[in-house]
Amino acid sequence: MSDAASDENLLAAYAAGDARAFAELYERHERPVYRYFLRQGAAASQADDLLQETWLAVVRNAANFEPRAKFTTWLYTIARHKMVDFWRGRDDTLSLDEAANDPDGDAPLEIDAGDALRPDVQAMSRAQARAFVDAVEQLPPAQREAFLLQAEGGLSLEEIAAVTNAGHETVKSRLRYAMAKLRSAMEAWQ
Numbered sequence: 001m002s003d004a005a006s007d008e009n010l011l012a013a014y015a016a017g018d019a020r021a022f023a024e025l026y027e028r029h030e031r032p033v034y035r036y037f038l039r040q041g042a043a044a045s046q047a048d049d050l051l052q053e054t055w056l057a058v059v060r061n062a063a064n065f066e067p068r069a070k071f072t073t074w075l076y077t078i079a080r081h082k083m084v085d086f087w088r089g090r091d092d093t094l095s096l097d098e099a100a101n102d103p104d105g106d107a108p109l110e111i112d113a114g115d116a117l118r119p120d121v122q123a124m125s126r127a128q129a130r131a132f133v134d135a136v137e138q139l140p141p142a143q144r145e146a147f148l149l150q151a152e153g154g155l156s157l158e159e160i161a162a163v164t165n166a167g168h169e170t171v172k173s174r175l176r177y178a179m180a181k182l183r184s185a186m187e188a189w190q
Contacts, residue, residue: 025058034051036076039144054079076155076163132182135182139182146164
């Protein structure tokens with residue numbers, strides 16, 4: 001498949017029997033969905049399991065997908081359902097400690113390549129990343145979910161509303177409050 005193929009076309013090609021189309025879809029979305037699970041509170045091994053369950057659901061339901069919404073909206077709806085099922089099965093408090101050590105996560109601080117090797121810069125970057133993950137962890141669950149669906153999944157307000165079954169204005173408010181809390185938490189790093 002070409003780089004220009006849409007997710008929806010790739011899923012349709014996979015449903016018609018093209019395994020390479022599935023591989024391309026998986027390659028595009030595997031890491032963001034995995035990070036979504038990590039940052040929603042799953043440990044790395046649990047995120048792996050949730051990721052596998054999500055993609056198995058994609059495989060099982062590929063032939064039934066109707067492109068009324070974007071593929072990513074459908075994918076994150078499945079992922080969210082898997083996460084909700086996971087939460088329902090747990091009694092204890094969830095932590096995002098694993099996410100701070102995610103080597104493939106996007107660093108919130110951009111550093112010149114020349115400075116990246118300096119130990120003080122590396123320590124500062126790790127501390128800032130940890131502070132950001134802590135700030136995300138402290139968000140109320142609905143705000144954290146909306147933020148992660150936008151930041152990790154790249155979903156629009158309308159798509160987040162569809163995934164979470166919340167109104168457009170509700171999602172907008174959740175994102176606004178989440179961003180204000182994150183900005184406030186990160187003021188010390190400015």
